[in-house]
Amino acid sequence: MVPHDIPYSMIIIATLLIGAFISGAFAKMRKSLGIITGIIVLSLSFGFSIASAIDVFTNGVRIELAGGWLPPTGINFYVGPFSAVVVSIGLFLALISFIFQYKEISPEKAPAYLPLFILFVAGFSGMLYTGDVFNFFVFMEILSISGMVLIASLESKHSSFAAFKYYVIASLSSSMFLVGVAIIYSSTGILNMAFLSESIKGVNSDYIKFASVLIILALAAEAEMLPLGLWVPDAYERAPSFISAILASLMGISGVYGILRFVNVVFPGVEGIRYVTTTIVIIMALLTVFVTELVAAIQNRAKRMIAYAGMAQLSIIAMVGILGTEASSAASFHIINIMLVEFLLFMTTQYFTGMGDALGKNNFSVAILLSIGALAAIGMPPFGPFWSKLYMVISAYTAGCPLISIAIILGSVAEVYFFARVLYHVWKSGIKIASCPEKRVAVLMLVALLIVLIGIYPKIVISTVLPKMGSDLAGVSYLDNVLSVVGWSL
Amino acid sequence: MIIFWAYISAIGLISIGIYGLLMKRHAFKLIISLGLISTGVNLLLISIGYIIGGTAPIYPKNLNISAPMVDPLPQALVLTAIVIETAILAAALSLAILMHREYGTLDVRVIWRRLR
Numbered sequence: 001m002v003p004h005d006i007p008y009s010m011i012i013i014a015t016l017l018i019g020a021f022i023s024g025a026f027a028k029m030r031k032s033l034g035i036i037t038g039i040i041v042l043s044l045s046f047g048f049s050i051a052s053a054i055d056v057f058t059n060g061v062r063i064e065l066a067g068g069w070l071p072p073t074g075i076n077f078y079v080g081p082f083s084a085v086v087v088s089i090g091l092f093l094a095l096i097s098f099i100f101q102y103k104e105i106s107p108e109k110a111p112a113y114l115p116l117f118i119l120f121v122a123g124f125s126g127m128l129y130t131g132d133v134f135n136f137f138v139f140m141e142i143l144s145i146s147g148m149v150l151i152a153s154l155e156s157k158h159s160s161f162a163a164f165k166y167y168v169i170a171s172l173s174s175s176m177f178l179v180g181v182a183i184i185y186s187s188t189g190i191l192n193m194a195f196l197s198e199s200i201k202g203v204n205s206d207y208i209k210f211a212s213v214l215i216i217l218a219l220a221a222e223a224e225m226l227p228l229g230l231w232v233p234d235a236y237e238r239a240p241s242f243i244s245a246i247l248a249s250l251m252g253i254s255g256v257y258g259i260l261r262f263v264n265v266v267f268p269g270v271e272g273i274r275y276v277t278t279t280i281v282i283i284m285a286l287l288t289v290f291v292t293e294l295v296a297a298i299q300n301r302a303k304r305m306i307a308y309a310g311m312a313q314l315s316i317i318a319m320v321g322i323l324g325t326e327a328s329s330a331a332s333f334h335i336i337n338i339m340l341v342e343f344l345l346f347m348t349t350q351y352f353t354g355m356g357d358a359l360g361k362n363n364f365s366v367a368i369l370l371s372i373g374a375l376a377a378i379g380m381p382p383f384g385p386f387w388s389k390l391y392m393v394i395s396a397y398t399a400g401c402p403l404i405s406i407a408i409i410l411g412s413v414a415e416v417y418f419f420a421r422v423l424y425h426v427w428k429s430g431i432k433i434a435s436c437p438e439k440r441v442a443v444l445m446l447v448a449l450l451i452v453l454i455g456i457y458p459k460i461v462i463s464t465v466l467p468k469m470g471s472d473l474a475g476v477s478y479l480d481n482v483l484s485v486v487g488w489s490l
Numbered sequence: 491m492i493i494f495w496a497y498i499s500a501i502g503l504i505s506i507g508i509y510g511l512l513m514k515r516h517a518f519k520l521i522i523s524l525g526l527i528s529t530g531v532n533l534l535l536i537s538i539g540y541i542i543g544g545t546a547p548i549y550p551k552n553l554n555i556s557a558p559m560v561d562p563l564p565q566a567l568v569l570t571a572i573v574i575e576t577a578i579l580a581a582a583l584s585l586a587i588l589m590h591r592e593y594g595t596l597d598v599r600v601i602w603r604r605l606r
Contacts, residue, residue, distance in 0.1 A: 141574045157592075160592055161593075171527075171528065174574075175528050178528075178535065178571060185563070
């Protein structure tokens with residue numbers, strides 16, 4: 001159906017990287033030119049990501065070699081079912097957010113702002129595609145530098161300090177990641193994830209355990225897990241809403257994906273490391289779930305509350321994702337849902353203008369959209385997250401971790417409380433909502449429709465996409481796929 | 491011996507950075523502390539790839555290599571890391587300018603109090 005011999009992942013990343021600078025140059029001439037270039041670049045890469053997803057699901061995993069160099073010397077991109085699907089959704093949401101910001105960006109800011117936005121998306125795609133540890137670090141830094149500047153980009157109140165907080169944590173975590181990589185490289189001499197997972201087995205496991213702790217802690221900052229995720233509430237609250245939406249749905253997911261890649265693919269061969277990695281991830285995640293759900297309940301500002309709720313969901317995904325293939329399927333289902341729900345929630349909160357009149361006719365549609373987002377985030381039946389939460393509860397229980405199931409259920413109960421407060425204020429009294437242009441409502445309706453469709457027909461997703469995504473996330477036959485390119489076999 | 495001292499200086503730089511991060515409350519000093527930490531990490535990476543008596547990893551024209559070559563990969567990594575750090579540093583300093591414009595101070599404690 002789609003051509004097979006095109007290196008999709010590299011084309012997507014190259015399009016985004018080159019397009020970022022072209023759009024900046026055009027924006028310098030005229031803002032609208034820059035925006036149009038950006039839309040073309042994002043749509044092109046979205047199209048390629050869809051094509052790569054179709055190809056992956058028909059022909060299996062694609063291993064693409066950068067510059068034709070064979071791994072472990074060269075860098076390879078690993079386009080599995082998971083990354084193909086998640087990058088497609090991410091690029092779709094980024095495209096919507098990019099179109100939405102048209103009016104908010106002033107012509108003086110556009111030449112710097114537009115490239116940063118596209119670079120952010122490039123960092124996200126790169127992190128999900130790459131099969132090389134250091135390359136992963138480079139894309140992570142592209143993502144975090146551009147994310148940091150995007151938070152403060154529109155100079156909204158207190159945003160500079162929120163971005164500075166993120167800078168301190170991101171910089172510290174990138175140093176920790178590098179030390180971890182240095183330890184791994186000094187004991188194996190390899191940076192390719194697949195080959196690393198094999199050659200790491202014979203190494204003194206104490207060094208690797210220390211490195212694994214450093215790397216997981218570093219990624220936890222990106223995955224919004226406490227204690228390093230403390231930058232999240234401030235940053236998401238102070239950043240403009242279309243930036244918060246894109247940060248919440250892309251950045252956290254890439255961090256969680258990083259943790260799961262390292263725990264499931266790179267480290268598992270080392271003797272006795274399973275205990276160390278799972279303990280750290282589960283302790284941090286449980287801490288995050290309990291603290292954030294409690295703190296969210298006492299928040300009075302909607303964006304801050306949604307940020308806390310999102311942190312809890314990401315931690316749940318990280319916990320469930322390390323429990324095996326079946327649980328990984330559940331986690332990847334929840335990743336799809338959470339990306340859509342968080343995006344919808346943040347996009348609709350930008351129309352809150354303070355306390356005031358009850359709902360009028362023109363802002364009725366925004367209230368509907370917000371309610372869909374809130375009900376879906378709780379995990380109410382006709383929406384997607386209901387099925388993914390249920391799936392996660394069951395698979396965590398069958399994997400022998402009832403504690404995680406209980407945490408998921410308790411978290412949902414807390415969410416009922418604070419999202420009910422939002423719904424009460426929206427429908428009964430209180431929050432004043434600005435009217436939203438019809439075109440924007442239509443686009444957001446598309447996202448809401450996806451959430452509802454997944455909720456009504458969960459079987460289609462569960463039976464077709466999820467098994468492959470789950471086994472990809474759990475790292476099943478990752479090594480074999482890469483080795484088959486080199487022509488080796490174990 | 492030289493590798494030993496390289497490790498010691500790397501750990502020293504990282505420790506100074508961590509000390510600054512924990513003890514100082516001025517945004518500019520925090521930025522410098524984080525810069526020190528990443529410089530220490532870079533030094534660590536370089537010293538991992540060093541071989542005693544090794545030469546630069548460049549093939550000479552006549553291919554007459556007398557000494558062993560040091561590992562080129564850590565150097566490539568550090569080169570990338572330095573570029574990334576420079577970008578982060580520039581972004582952080584511009585954030586500091588924005589903060590000073592908004593709050594009139596760079597003392598993190600004062601800004602924190604104003605946030606509430």
